[in-house]
Amino acid sequence: MSYTYQYPRPAITVDAIVTAERNGEQWVLLIRRKAYPFEGKWALPGGFVNMDETLAESCQRELEEETALTGVVLKQFYTFDAVDRDPRARTISVVFTGQIPEPVPVKGGDDALEAEWFPIISLPEMAFDHREIIQKFVMEII
Template sequence: MDYSYSEHKQCYVALDCIIFGFDRKDLKLLLIKRNFEPRKGDWSLMGGFLESDESLDEAASRILSSLTGLKDIYLEQLKGFGKVDRDPVARTISVAYYALINLNDHDKNLLPEFGAKWFPIDELPNLIFDHEEMVSLAKARLRHKASNQPVGFELLPDTFTLPELQQLYEAIYETSLDKRNFRRRILSMNVLEKTDKKQKKYSKKGAYLYKFDEDKYSEQKNKNGGTKMMFKPPKV
């Protein structure tokens, strides 16, 4: 027996990527200037349409790689957005993903090609359609993940100082944190490895560089029978 879906109207499936980066000071979001109507010239998330021969994850990775030149980065599906009138051109369902990248790793030469620019997370321009809602949900998800899993380290270089790590968490939660309490909490998790190198960019004495130890994290996780809270998030 032949089956057909021809009696059902078709709709488009889009992918939108919320791309977070960290420059050792500010949490930033990568946006592109839309070069076609509607809303030509306005700022938008990086997006594209699902091809018939790829999965949602594959499509999101393709779109992300085309803009940053990166592969195998932290990428997580956020939510589907399907309001009937969300796109004025055609009935379009968008599946949003968020990604975390180290700003020093991506191919900066690709950005002008797409009219792309990094914006501090607290200085975003107006965005098209429902993209502001997507960003808001992605920020909430990142904050939750950062308190329970070591996702924040995806935003850092391989080695970093404790002040840089604290600055990252302060950027994620958009609030200042007590230095002693933060260090005590992070070091007590036993997932950082202290190196014998120092960063002397900001002082003669310098600060020791650390790196995230994935094996230690896996060991702690298995020993605790699940994910242990990495960091107690502040109320924001």
């Protein structure tokens, strides 16, 4: 199916904040980006929504493709819509959250060089607005 519109349209993405507890501390799952933009920087697992899937389905798919993590119950958290959040195009991200009991082994895949757990209070250099997304999550949820 082809889509033609008179006016430009924003792209829709999803991102997953997956947390776990280790030694009384909250950890968050991140991926290292393989490609432009922000190649080599850390980010939340996520990506563009396909035309034939819901936001939740897209988030589950991206989480599995980029980290090999499955079976996480995800709940919609917040929509981030700053005009300049992605240098490629006008992009709106719907962020989902999920929690598992403890960090489990993960493996980078698809467009992620690697996947790793980080203490949520000690984040590496992040891509896009993902540090601010995590900060909002910490302020409102944790």
